[in-house]
Amino acid sequence: MPILRTVQKLALGILSAGITCWLTASVAAAEAIPVEAFFANPAMDKVELSPNGRYLAVQMARKDGRVMLATMDIETRKLQAAANFEDVDIVFFKWVNDDRLVFQASDHQKAPTAYGFQYSKLVAVNRDGSNFRRLHGGGFFATTRLQDSDDIFIYRPGYTIRWDFERLDLMRLNTSTGTTRNFLRPGLTHDWLIDQNNEPRVNVTVEGSKVSLHYKDDPTANWRKVHEASLFSQNTLQPAFFAPDGTLYVVARKDHDKAALYTFDPNTGRLGAEPVISLSEYDFSGTFFYDAKKLLGVRYTTDASATIWFDERMKQIQKEVDALLPATTNRITTSVRNETPYVVVTAYSDVDPGTFYLYHAGTHALDPIGKMYPAIDPKRMAPKDMVRYPARDGLSIPAYLSLPKGKSKNLPLVVLVHGGPWERGSNWGWDPEVQFLASRGYAVIQPEFRGSTNFGFKHFKAGWKQWGQAMQDDLADAAKWAIEKGIADPKRICIAGASYGGYATLMGLIKNPELFKCGVDWVGVTDIDLMYTATWSDLSEHAKTYGMPVLIGDPEKDAEQLKANSPIHLAAQLKQPLLMAYGGIDSRVPIQHGARMRDALKPVNPNVEWIQYVREGHGWKLVTTRVDFWSRVEKFLEANIGN
Template sequence: MSFRRLQGIRRFPALFMLCLLCGAAGAQAAASLPSVESFFAYPTLVNAQLSPDGRYVAMLVPAKDGYVRLGVMDVATRAPKVIASFDAADISQFHWVNSDRLVFDAGDRTIGLGEQTQAGGLYAINRDGTDFRQLVLRDLQQQSSSVRSVLPWHTFFYSTIRNSDDIYVGQVDPGGIGKVKPIHLLRLNTRTGRSAIVDRPGLTTRWLMDWQGEPRVATTLDGDMESVFYLDPEQKSWRKLIEFNTFTGHGFVPYFLGPDGSLYVSSRQGTDKTSLYRYDLVKNSVDPQPLVSLQGYDFSGAIVSNDKKFLGVRFETDAEDTKWFDPEMQAMQQAVNDLLPSTVNRITVAGHAQTPYVLVRSYSDVQPVAYFLYDGKEKKLTALGNSMPQINPQQMSGKDMVHYKARDGLEIPAYLTMPNGASKKNLPMVVLVHGGPYVRDGAWNWNREVQFLASRGYVVLEPEFRGSTGFGWKHFRAGWKQWGLAMQDDVADGARWAIAQGIADPKRICIAGASYGGYATLMGLIRDPDLYRCGFEWVGVTDINLMYNVSWSDISSEYLKYGMPVLVGDQQKDAAQLKATSPLENAARIKQPLLLAYGGSDKRVPIIHGSKFRDAVKATNPDVEWIEYPEEGHGWHLQKNNVDFWSRVEKFLGREIGRPASTSTSTSTSTSTSTSTSTSTSTSTSTSTSTSTSTSTSTSTSTSTSTSTSTSAD
């Protein structure tokens, strides 16, 4: 299956609810090039959820003052109502407790991650706006500043309980820096605020609920060993199902508990790719035959159900798809797809629906997320709204998955985005390296950074280099201890593939990325100086030994002790390799123009990575630009900083690799002011402009078969 850009992409109507609640943003004229601000504006529709009875839709929408509010709409009357808001804070996340009550937390998107001093708390309210109750408040001002970035709030919604005002919440002890913290599970009544803690089998890092919403499976971590426990409903005691090494072992990930008590897990079972299996709780073994296998991909997805049965499986290959086992749902999916033929259309069903409506979340590579209601009885689709109504899909650029061979023969998947309306030949290109690095980062969806780049005339290549997850054990395993080596070669081989295909101009290629992608950017400039004309990176690792040695990083001690020596390199055994693959140690070899950007409050990659490298590289390279956002953490949270950063990158790229003559000039109308500090010693006087790359702030360190709570360094 390949989701290529299709004909007939439509502009979805602005949300009528937004017009009533907050006023919808207007779309730009199709003739003008989208401004920087249009790509990095806050969404006007943040989230939408159908109530368990299917009679209401709850949404997060911004008010005229900019703060995000919680609204509820009756699907029958289409009557919207704001039920919760704060005077000087946003509502960040919400969940239906039951069809009459919701819970939500608070945040503030007007401050940087490094400035957050208070946890989000937890609140409850009826769908008509009555019976408001504050359930949890956590003020972290007295804690170490590192705690705020590791854990902005530490009591969070976990699961609803069927036919109850109670919910389960996870509570994490702030603890010390770099510690893996257990998730305590509490049963909390949303009307009284009373809670009771649930017994756990160890240092629990993950819980799985059964069909009724009760805890049945717990995953624990002890050093580098991960265990999965099952709470027998008859015996009322925990029993261990499996134990394996969290970084290198072949265990399984619990996914779902069915109405008959069946446990479904993701596992390899001796094969290269993970699949979805049923786990036999009587025999204590995984069934030999998988329920869902994906050719070329590890299984990653979710079970779709109502309160009566298992309806289907949602999964990701080159794009998201759903396999329905229920004929009625399959027919409904086809009907929706016929009405929205150019998008991925994710259908959400109510748990115990009393109406014929389902919620549709629709998106594509050129279309930001939009929400619809589909009436299964009348076969009609009603638009609720678009998260980014100012974005015109006709101006966006199509994304496709491609494959190329690395120099040792390993097949490398990658996403390729070609500029809309360009000649498709001999174009300037940005090779965008994802963070992690042990994650799958690319997806067939609308990505603001990639689309911004493409709108300025740049090809964007996003390699899923070895070590990336989601493409099998062999692909993942091939990346162990290959920072700056084979992982780096995979990226370079992708650039050379694009040159050989006639896509990229060999004299106009720039490498870029954040976090690990920032590391790869620097190593690319060092290892392949004739391939890359320039580089820009943000929040990038500049020395692996610094990851080990910096005491104020939020990288967990477990990952430093058990994960990094295996996946990245051992400080003692691999000392020579770590030095040879250190951008800091090799900074003098970088002669190309370079842009560096860091957050002053970053705890994942502390700013010392950037400042030490800046001082080292500027000693021999006069063309280095430095940007610092003091209030930001591992990536840019504030809109003004995103606009400032990408505007600077646009100028940098335009100066260094230019823009095709056929692409029109940017018409950005930014009036925001940056609070960053920036220094540059570049002597270039070119005035052409262009664009930049995507932010990756992943903290996942999960291996191919298990979900670990230890945090990655990048």
């Protein structure tokens, strides 16, 4: 457990001239942007208004790199340190009420443990730094909803005797006294939803292959099941939000390919006749904005982020801010009981990591708070565009394409494969990995291959049991499309990715040596069977029994297919240069995956570079690791597909 030692001297040097963030010296235009500029931790990570809108809380880096939590009275511009330590960094915070916040801390300058960084217990503190209290261990923040008391809700995971995740318990926690109240659950709960009166009223259980939605008519009533479906079926319901008027919103498909936002009547078990929000090419996923009386708006994602405001005042504020900041997407956040004319604006784009602003709706004053990555010059970044290309079977594959600044033809190309793989790999916005590669002259394509989520059920299901097969073909087809469009030089294409993306890198080199001249695999799966049999990974028995057989393949019925599509059994076919990097304490893809593949390649491929980051896990947490890894990637790509 980290020891929290408060810095006695208030270190607020990064804020000057009111609330403007200090800026790192810019890089001369003729110089290559340093690796460190892309992979440093953000100078400012989060800004949030208090529930009444009078105070601002900011999670930001000091000049020595430590991350602190500061608060400011917006009217007086008085700045105070709420949490400021010499040995740990603030990694999360949330307002509890107008005077109190809750946060977690971790030491991001030391190597993580097998399960990531070691976080402190939840800690509560007043905005002036007083009334510091460590809270309940073993839980993590869930919500505050009303933000009108000292209470918050926390989740506490429950595990089996094998330390497999089994359920998610919910507790109400008083941040001043530390007292807790537990809530009864109807089964092995995986999700809860709090209503407009700060009461848990919706519960999702997952038992075996069934996922069930449970509802309480009032806080004293018993849970009753209102919906049940099979895992991964098209008729599951995902509870989304209780509006201030009591309306329950859910995400559902209702016999359509794309999931949409609906109202749901738990008394009849029926969805609203028409969706509240439906998107023609995307599944709905979103964030809800509300005050004490009504739902203000919904933010959702298509190729980029957008917000629908139902509230006329918020519509007008969005219009005014967009006029002041026409070059960025401008995310506006308000507060639950906004008694002031202020909102926080996060302005970002594909070339701009983001700047926080404070906007006064009465005077239309827009004051900068600070930049996330002040060393990044948007003018030197590469635009990121959504494209679609046809797979060989006709399926339309979405992808993000980024081209080096001022270049568009006959370029060295990196096919960057996302992990998961059952997730959306990327969004429109600034991406450090993509921008680093583009800054070195590489075009980057990020395919949302079949099996990726957010693009409809058909697209998701098309990836079932397709590791190394149709999912892999989608990546080769991305490279072929880029060649046909004149974007990529066919002799200078590399494939790269982490986790599933690392697996796909290895399979791409094996299956398509005519396309891929080199590969970069970090923390990639090399043996599918090992995912089922390894006892030292964090994949649960439930996932191995009910999830992976559907999505990847049954380890008994599909054994031959899984073996035929495992890189470890195909190592003799991999001849191209390969950079492999693995974490020594990775519990998701244990290092045995990488080490065994390395050993299998030794007799057949002399062009394999191996890196082991002994104290890293499934991905690179430390800045020093990220800088070292991407510096190696830069040299590797230059040697194999560079100019």
